[in-house]
Amino acid sequence: MNTVLIIDDSEINLTLIKALVLKLGDCTPVLFDNPLRALDWCRDHVPDLVIVDYMMPDMDGLQFISAFRALHGRTEIPVLMVTANDQKEVRYEALLGGANDFLTKPIDRVEFSARARNMLSLRIGQKFLADRAAHLAVLVDEQTKEIRDREKELIFRMSRAAEFRDPETGAHIQRMAYYSQIIAKGLGLDEKTQKLILEAAPMHDVGKIGIPDYILLKPGKLTYEEFEVMKGHAKLGHELLKGSTSEILKAAADIAISHHEKYDGSGYPHGLVGTKIPLFGRIVAVADVFDALTSERPYKKAWSLDDASRFLEEGRGLHFDPMCVEAFLACWDEALVIRQRFKDEEVPMI
Amino acid sequence: MTELFVLDRALILDRLGGDEEIFLLMVDLYLQDVDNNAQALGEALVQGKAEVLMREAHSIKGLLATLSDDAGAAEAATIEQQAKLGKLSGLQPAVALVQRRLFEVASVLRAETASAG
Numbered sequence: 008m009n010t011v012l013i014i015d016d017s018e019i020n021l022t023l024i025k026a027l028v029l030k031l032g033d034c035t036p037v038l039f040d041n042p043l044r045a046l047d048w049c050r051d052h053v054p055d056l057v058i059v060d061y062m063m064p065d066m067d068g069l070q071f072i073s074a075f076r077a078l079h080g081r082t083e084i085p086v087l088m089v090t091a092n093d094q095k096e097v098r099y100e101a102l103l104g105g106a107n108d109f110l111t112k113p114i115d116r117v118e119f120s121a122r123a124r125n126m127l128s129l130r131i132g133q134k135f136l137a138d139r140a141a142h143l144a145v146l147v148d149e150q151t152k153e154i155r156d157r158e159k160e161l162i163f164r165m166s167r168a169a170e171f172r173d174p175e176t177g178a179h180i181q182r183m184a185y186y187s188q189i190i191a192k193g194l195g196l197d198e199k200t201q202k203l204i205l206e207a208a209p210m211h212d213v214g215k216i217g218i219p220d221y222i223l224l225k226p227g228k229l230t231y232e233e234f235e236v237m238k239g240h241a242k243l244g245h246e247l248l249k250g251s252t253s254e255i256l257k258a259a260a261d262i263a264i265s266h267h268e269k270y271d272g273s274g275y276p277h278g279l280v281g282t283k284i285p286l287f288g289r290i291v292a293v294a295d296v297f298d299a300l301t302s303e304r305p306y307k308k309a310w311s312l313d314d315a316s317r318f319l320e321e322g323r324g325l326h327f328d329p330m331c332v333e334a335f336l337a338c339w340d341e342a343l344v345i346r347q348r349f350k351d352e353e354v355p356m357i
Numbered sequence: 358m359t360e361l362f363v364l365d366r367a368l369i370l371d372r373l374g375g376d377e378e379i380f381l382l383m384v385d386l387y388l389q390d391v392d393n394n395a396q397a398l399g400e401a402l403v404q405g406k407a408e409v410l411m412r413e414a415h416s417i418k419g420l421l422a423t424l425s426d427d428a429g430a431a432e433a434a435t436i437e438q439q440a441k442l443g444k445l446s447g448l449q450p451a452v453a454l455v456q457r458r459l460f461e462v463a464s465v466l467r468a469e470t471a472s473a474g
Binding site: 016017018019020022023026027030062063064091112113114115116117120 | 372373374376378379382383386387390409412415416418419420422423424425
């Protein structure tokens with residue numbers, strides 16, 4: 008059903024146009040003899056067609072069209088202006104002011120029906136396009152979500168690939184990612200950034216793919232030379248991840264190269280100091296070390312929570328960014344929940 | 358304007374797509390409003406309100422045109438134009454003429470509806 012707004016200060020015209028609108032079928036006429044009251048109505052209602060007289064008290068048809076068009080979402084709605092034959096100048100002005108077509112007085116039913124139907128067809132087309140645009144937007148959202156989900160899955164699988172060659176467990180990756188998110192939250196970073204670090208942190212050690220097995224899987228202490236090779240995983244991970252347009256991969260590349268940097272400059276690969284180390288790298292350093300310490304491995308026992316938290320505190324300003332340690336310890340209860348949620352099922356045997 | 362108003366029912370109905378119902382509705386509304394229209398036109402002139410006079414003359418012009426009274430509509434258009442220019446002096450005869458025309462049309466319409474009924 009189309010809503011047709013009719014504005015004319017003459018009752019006889021209102022009644023005549025109303026009767027003609029009803030003859031069109033599938034239309035509900037809404038009548039106003041005062042343009043200001045009609046404009047008020049338009050603030051809360053969206054007509055499908057407006058038929059407005061030119062000469063009216065308080066506000067003429069041109070002023071009405073201008074005010075109507077200024078309302079949000081009313082720029083495309085068809086407007087028919089009713090004018091006398093001798094008002095050519097008014098017609099030009101109305102066209103420039105936003106009227107779509109004219110009706111000449113005295114109103115002729117054939118002309119009226121044709122013009123009104125044209126305008127209503129235009130409106131139906133607009134609605135169809137709007138519905139279609141909304142439908143397409145939903146589809147795009149769905150597709151984008153699908154692509155994002157696929158991207159996340161690929162990232163997860165990539166992390167798993169590195170993990171298969173690494174004594175670290177899947178649960179470690181999840182715990183350290185959630186710890187990183189907790190620290191980001193504690194630092195006051197927005198939710199989007201918290202989510203970004205949660206999704207990017209699992210790839211921090213992806214560069215281990217390029218480390219030879221005899222070093223990566225060596226049960227004992229690494230020699231100086233072996234450790235130098237092992238340190239290369241930070242750069243390798245960065246090489247693997249850099250250059251992507253994906254926000255997650257860009258963040259992951261930053262994390263990969265910086266999560267072994269230390270706040271006092273004694274870390275690797277670049278020996279960056281303090282806030283020269285990317286924030287995500289400083290956050291992940293705390294999360295990764297804390298989880299490594301508190302997890303059991305074939306070559307070591309798990310540290311107690313007290314010992315691990317003491318290690319973090321003692322490492323403030325040396326190994327770790329003091330703000331990140333503070334943020335983590337301030338959310339200690341949340342960290343314990345994560346620890347409980349993602350338990351190591353089995354310690355992989357080397 | 359010397360000619361008498363003659364109701365061209367066929368012409369009006371043709372414009373209304375042959376819709377008798379709308380025609381009778383229009384006639385009815387005209388008869389209901391004619392006194393007010395004539396009075397408003399006269400008052401606007403007496404009060405010297407050019408803009409109101411222009412608007413009233415414009416409405417009457419449309420009203421008479423709707424009933425295919427081209428001569429009456431033309432007279433109302435003259436008043437409208439003069440009022441638009443702010444020239445109210447000397448308009449009294451024209452206003453009186455249009456007022457008489459409104460009543461003349463009304464009387465023809467009453468006769469028409471009486472004979473139809």
